Amino acid sequence: MVNLVYKRVSTDQQSTDRQNLVLDEADIEEPVVFEEEGGTSSRLHPLERPKFGDLLTYARPGDTVHISEMFRLVRGTQHILDVLGVLHRDRLALRIHDGAFSAMDLTARHPRTGELLSTVKFMVQTLAAAGELQRDLQRERTYDGLRAAEAKGNKGGRRPAVTAGKTKGVRAA
16 A cells, blocks of 8 residues: 655745645655646646646555645535545545644445445535635635725736836846
């Protein structure tokens, strides 16, 4: 049985340092790491991400997929259920090491039907909805902050590396 580690960041300006810390503290034996290129969009369905696809191809029944927190892999409720369905089909375990999902066995199935337990499905849907709400509120606040700054005459984004005075001098030369 192999320990498969999946890591992803949302933008190419971010790093996996926090994920590395959580996963290092988990002391995972002989991990095989699959890390998406920086900026692999969270809008892309997890099952369509290149490195997660590689992980699923590499995996064998009985292997465990390790992630630092659920939202490094999935964002929306349907994505979670889709991924859990694939993991169940391929007989893979999922271990989340931090966050709201870390104390749950997301692979728990009904002993007779083999379907995801209703209580697990409910908790997954509830926590995923809370995660979606948090992300949507953050996006709205960011947008509102940019609009407020624009109304004051400021524009969003990184400050120019070269001052306006130097730019004029270079253009004049």
